Amino acid sequence: MTTRRICTALGWCLALALLAGCARIGVKPVPMDTRTREFDRTALNSSLPSERSLVFVRQRDLETAWKADAESMLLGLDREARAQKDREAFFVLAELCYYEGKKEHADKARAASYYLSSALYAYAYLFDDALSPELDIYHPYSRQAMEFYNRSLANYALYARETGLAYADGRELPWLRGKVRLTGRSSQLAFAPDELESYHLAYEFEVVGLTPQQVRLGLGVPMAVVRQPPPEASRTAADRFTPKVRQTYAATLFLRFSPHPEAKTSGALVYDAALEVHDPMRGTSLTVEGRRVSMEYDLTTPLALMMQQSPEPNGLEGMMNPAAWEKLSGLYMLQPYDPGKIPVVFVHGLMSSPTTWANVFNGLMGDPELRERYQFWFFRYPTGNPVLYSAMTLRRSLDEVRHTVDPDGTNPNFARMVVVGHSMGGLLAKTLAEEGGDALWAKVSKTPLDALAVSARDKALVREAFYFGPRPYVSRIIFVAVPHRGSDLALGLVGKIGRALITLPATVLRPVASVGAALLRAMGPGARDKDMPGITGIDSLSPKNAMLQGLAEAPIVTPYHSILGDEKQGGRTGGTDGVVPYASSHLDGAQSELVVHSGHSAHEHPLAIREMRRILLLHLQQGAASPAAP
Incomplete structure (x- = not known):
């Protein structure tokens, strides 16, 4: 065989080999995660x-x-x-x-x-x-x-914010094949668009300190919109109950496209687009082209952003120096009053502030039925003041909001109010469903109040603090780690130190001192200051406090529930949350009682939050309780 024929044969063999190689089909093993990542x-x-x-x-x-x-x-x-x-x-x-x-x-x-x-x-x-x-x-x-x-x-929203591109009816925005023309704007938020100070996308932030993140996937862009509080001169009566700080609301942005009539000119296409801002507190779905679509929202990021931008005053200061909190005390709504929703009022405990309810509020907001049926309010007060004085301010605040938003008392939703109190806050809440009067005053003095030689103004204040009755608009109470019968911490070193450092404001000290002096005179020449009970918020928590004993003995006329903490899970009768023992926080007449493995901050325990959710849903199912007589 000649060299040329050999080369030709080898060439054909190589070509056949290459063709055979090209025709090979098979698989090769790869990690499953690698393959799924490709998809x-x-x-x-x-x-x-x-x-x-x-x-x-x-x-x-x-x-x-x-x-x-x-x-x-x-x-x-x-x-x-x-x-x-x-x-x-x-x-x-x-x-x-x-x-x-x-x-x-x-x-x-x-x-x-x-x-x-x-x-x-x-x-x-x-x-x-x-x-x-x-x-x-x-x-x-x-x-x-x-x-x-x-x-x-x-x-695109980020681009609009960075370039100052504001909404204008008829404005045309370029897209690949023509223009998008803005043809309408609507908002479900409870304030006018010109009150909007700024907006942020929930995608821009990572939340720290609030769990779980209340986010649902769907259609639309979740946002946090910031409202500048209206000037004092333009604030309405109901605005008294919204904080005078920048308020941050959850919202969802949606752009609804539709072909513009006679949209095609010279190859360009024009679409109309309606800009919509939806409120996830009002609903969680969109209707688009006849279809009902889940709306995307994020409730946690706006809440965390608001708390970061407007931090709460320190709760310790509210105990040590109540005068510093006097102008801050009162009822606060995170959103304007909605007559179609039932109020839920949160009352914090000793050395605390409304921020203690952040995880509770965030957790409850995860339930769409609760969002649509309830509005959540917060009561702030200086915890160094006597409990009966703070309870009086709570009753005043609730009566004031009732007079403002439901003066005729005809709104059935307002009359189904639920109050949730943690620790000392539960003692304040209890006065909304108990009868004070002579029986409570008798715990403090055998001398009738009217017989004391004090000014009419001081006597009126003390009378308001001791003589009260159930509020007819409160139809359910949830007690969380409440020292109904006191806490031994108020008797020990912690109580003594706290008592020594608390400085009561003149508005409290003057009438209390006046009445105290009159009581000493009525007790006779042998009476001494040491015979009078302490008057600070810590004194109010002592198991020996006569006022506290009187509140514990009075019947609660409104349906109530108990949530208790037990840090060692040592059994109900011997358990304690580290501050309040089970024997003090337990109430025989509760419609339900849940003990969670927790310290005194039992209200933040996930099972406690689930229990509050259960009770609020039960409240919706059962309807309003029979209102108590005023």
């Missing part, structure tokens, strides 16, 4: 579009054109998608526009145009019934399309 990859979570979109482009031999001139390729794909009414193509357009928006981050206006285009294409993929195949809402691609809509709209 999960999108332009949202990586530097590449999804494999699905890349395959779509390659099947149409558009990859080279896309890399050479992305905008021209996308315009051509848009025309093809509309001609063929191809839903799949609209998804690819949404993802590739989002991808191009990320690439164009240096040119903010161009990136914004791509993001608006992505939102529009994703909206069409989800809601245009003229496209085929029919939308499968259970397919993961539907959720991905919602994510492209949300994230694209979020990026």
